[in-house]
Amino acid sequence: MPEENSLLNVYKNFKAEPLKTPEEFSKFYVERPIKSTLMKELKTKIENAERGKFLFIGHRGSGKSTELNKLSSELEENFLVIRYSIKENLDMNDITIKDFLLSLGLKIYELGEQNNIEFSTELKDDFMRFVRETTHIKEKEIKELKGAGLSFTKIFMAKIGIESQTKDYVREELKTKITDLVRKINNLIAVIENLSNKKILIVVDDTDKLTRYEQAEDLFYKNYSLLLQIDCNVIYTFPIPLVFDPYFESVQNKFDGICVLPQPAVKSKNLEIFDDDGINFFKNIFYKRVNERKDTIDENTLEYAIISTGKLSEFVNVIRDALIKSTVKGKTKIEKEEIEECASDLRGIYEKALTQKHISTLLEIHETKHASDKSPEEKIVRDMLFSLIIVEYENKEGKRWHEINPILFPLIDKWKNILQEKQGMKYTL
Template identity: 25%
Template sequence: MTPTLDSPFAKIANHFEPRALEGEALKEFFVGDFFEPFMQALISAIHTSGSYQKLLLIGHRGCGKTTLLNKVAEELRTRYHLVYFSAGEVLNMMDVETVDILLATYGKVIESVTDESQEKKLLSRFKELIDHGKNKFQLDKKIDINAFFFRFTVESENRTTTREALWHRMDELQNSLSKACADVREETKKEVLIIIDNLDKLEDAMAQNVFLKGSRLLTLPRAKVLFTMPLPTFYNPGFIGVSDVDYQPVFIPLIALSDRDGNPRPDNLDEMEQVVLRRIDDKLVDKAALQAMILASGGLLRDLIKFMHMACTRAIVKGKMEGRESIIDRDIAALVIRDLVNQYTRVFDFPRYRGSITHIRNDKDKERVAHEDMSFFLNSLFALEYGHPDRIWYDLHPCLARALDKQ
């Protein structure tokens, strides 16, 4: 039998780990023809917006926002002092309030400083701020930013008491963050740009509290900030009331594999194919199998990458069982697609929503779908939005459509 580690798929599977591209992988594997105009729109929005503008990056989960941000960040670093971090690094994503985001941003601005004396001065102010109130984060003479946020993330009691103290000192928190940005700007001679990724992963009610109810607080710091925001929050009617005043949104669409009438989009299909073939020799994957997985992804990069990762694993097992090298063929593609179809079958409430999803599938719109239900479908990737920036339309995720056909 062929040892597992001798299979070429053992290494190739690492190329399809379901994570954003960064570093060398970004240089080697990024395919950006479809995203190029949207990346340039984002860069232009950042460059032309006011010094203290708050921008939002919005799109489906799994559409490639973090990879796109990593790519855009390469260009932005030359012009800005970039403070770029994931909310998940410093926040408990199951329990986030606006004050947490401001505090995390303050800490990350300090962490971005390379001048030792400047960092010491900023740390002193940070310590003075968090030492107020009866909380267990008080330290004697020095503070470790990473240790502080680790405890802030995992210790709910301390997180609560710190919030309570800071809510009573909100002006001081805002001013301290703004002053830190001003000090960094003075030191580096560059405008400060803060990018906070993965806030789009917040649960819907929490995101509404942060971006809608907390919009005034979130937009007060005197710095240019780009947040990622969940798609359902973009669909919330309350967003209209704050968007023009507080935010400048930039939307990243899905890669539409066909038009509204079902006609294939060869350019986009080719791009999805290149996403895969940058990471694997085309001799190791049957073309028809690859096309089947592309179509089953619905244009979601995350799902295509997940299909390929599972396909590599199945190819390793098949080769081991048969005692010879195998390729990713149509049988393997059918199995990995079936896995996601089965997942949709398990979790979707067909009796409750059958009428709504049938309408979306047939009419490509949401005219007969309750707004709350549509937000739920989009958030759960049951339904997908296409067409931006032109006339938008909707369809079911292809794997949910297959699950529906089996009912």
């Protein structure tokens, strides 16, 4: 196959990862079709807030990190911005508020060093001593790791992120010292802001990627008061399943603003009408990543890929895998066959996790377009939102509804038959 026609030339552009660099934004960014002023409004709020705390809500894989990276870049001229990724700094399978706050404190200290802030000897020694005592890391080990080229902050952040014993020490020590830690964090913030003459903005990302729902509950519902005590502007990404928790109503009012990044719909609520705005959004993403090469896929196949997937990251992953399948088959373009194969592979992963209770609930949601647990104790809907089996959509009129992930639509008739066999009766709603 001639190199210039190879589908692999654009394969690297289909990574389901956030855009980060100015070059990536210039080449690949597409403005969202609904609530296009949402990020401008959030930017204005931050620019005029003293110590604002904001929740940024959306499905995992919906483009939140890309939008936050873009916002951070736009604010860097007037703010000192910390982009804090839970995924990059902590263990996604095992995290508590104590790990998070100590790690965040180290990131703030690092921000000061990066901006040549001259902390007083007293403040510096006090913070370093506190971190050493909390982690139980000996001076000898610190010197050895520094000799290997690691900075003070990198040493401790690595230990907190990956070492079970260090995490155990931290959690035990901070049982009685968490307030002291918050005070030290705020002292660092005050000094940095005063000496730099800039406000600090912290963007806490990837909380929606925590592997267990209970971890998100621990951060935002059991310990939200500690999150609010960080004395600077902070944006916290907020897992969308928590919105359906009874605690949300009381907690949301404690924050200064809530921004919901909608998942663009590609069909109407009744699934009978295509939403041109949503479909064109996905098309533009595709064409920007193939350098406007229209011969990569025909229009009907592209539209099929769009309506077969539930959200942005799934669409990108299906196209990425289809590029490989098409190349291996010796094709010069993606055809419907490859899209169907990739969608089927993804569908199989979701299906393995579904019980009869899940199936019954999903069929009800498909019929009513509404998702909620039957009681505060039940978490089946929240769990399926967390795992992206259920998706919340919004159109340009601001109407929201719930639907099962479109990748699962081909299973609906099969599910109805399963319930019919189990119940010994025809499935109806």
